[in-house]
Amino acid sequence: MKRLNERVNQALSLIEETDGATDGARRVTALGLTANVVNANRRRYSRAVLERALSEINVMESVGQGRLIATGEAEHPNDKGGRPALLETVVKWQAAQMQGDQVLLEGLILPTAKGRDILTLIEHGVPIGVSMRGYGRSKATKEAGETVQEVQELKITGWDLVAEPSDPYARLLESR
Numbered sequence: 555m556k557r558l559n560e561r562v563n564q565a566l567s568l569i570e571e572t573d574g575a576t577d578g579a580r581r582v583t584a585l586g587l588t589a590n591v592v593n594a595n596r597r598r599y600s601r602a603v604l605e606r607a608l609s610e611i612n613v614m615e616s617v618g619q620g621r622l623i624a625t626g627e628a629e630h631p632n633d634k635g636g637r638p639a640l641l642e643t644v645v646k647w648q649a650a651q652m653q654g655d656q657v658l659l660e661g662l663i664l665p666t667a668k669g670r671d672i673l674t675l676i677e678h679g680v681p682i683g684v685s686m687r688g689y690g691r692s693k694a695t696k697e698a699g700e701t702v703q704e705v706q707e708l709k710i711t712g713w714d715l716v717a718e719p720s721d722p723y724a725r726l727l728e729s730r
Contacts, residue, residue, distance in 0.1 A: 555689040555707065557632070578665030579646075580673055586650065586657035586713050587686050587721055594720035597692065597703045601655055607688070607708040608650050608657065623647055626661075626714040628668045630685060638687075638712065644669040647713055659684070659713060672715055683719030687712045 589601040611623045626645040631638045647661035663669050676682055688710040692703040 555691050555709070557687075557689055579662035579669075582645070582659075582661055582663055584659040584661075584684050584713070585653075586659040586684055588657075589652075589655040591655075591721070592697070592702050595703075596701060597705055599705045599708065601652065603690075603705055603708050604657060605652055607710045608652065611650055611710055623650060624710065624712040626684075626687075626712050628672060628715055630687060630714050630716065633716075641666075642668065644672050644715060645713070650710075657686075683716040685714045685716040685719055686710060687714055 587599060587604065589599055589604050592598045624647040625638075625643045626647065627634075627638060627642040628644050631642070634642075643664065644666060645661050645663050647659050649658075649660040651658055663672055672682065688708055690705050690708040692705045694701050695704055696702075
C-alpha cells in the first residue's frame with residue numbers, strides 16, 4: 555500500500571469549554587473528508603471505503619477502552635521531512651463517523667506550545683485546513699481526459715491541521 559495524504563479545506567471554529575474538564579484543551583468538530591468527490595490530489599474515496607476505514611479506527615478505540623483513535627500535527631509529518639512525532643501532536647481526535655457523505659471528526663486541540671499557536675490563529679480568523687493521513691490502495695481510471703485514483707482500500711492514521719487542504723467541501727465546524 556502507498557501513503558495517502560488528503561488536505562481538507564476547513565474553517566476552524568472553537569467550542570468554548572467552561573467546566574475545566576479538558577485542562578486547557580479546546581473541543582473542536584470538523585468535516586474530515588468527503589466521499590465520492592475528486593479532490594485536488596486527483597483521488598476519490600467511495601462512501602463504502604471511508605465507512606470501512608472508520609469502522610477499523612472505531613474498533614481500535616473500542617479495544618483501547620476509550621483511548622484516542624487518531625492524532626494530528628501542525629502540517630503533515632512528510633511536509634516536515636519525516637515520520638509522525640509524538641511531541642508535534644496538536645490535536646487528539648476522539649470520534650470519527652460518517653455524516654452524509656462526509657467524515658465528521660470530534661476532538662481536542664491540545665494546550666501544547668504548537669496547539670496554543672493553532673488556537674491563536676483560529677481566534678484571529680486564520681483559516682486552518684484538515685488533512686487526512688493514511689495508507690491505501692487505488693486504481694487509476696480515466697475521467698474527462700484526466701487520471702483519477704479511485705481509492706479501494708484505506709487505513710487512516712490521523713488528521714493533521716494544514717494551511718493548504720485538498721478536499722473542496724470539508725471544514726471545521728465549531729470548537730469550545
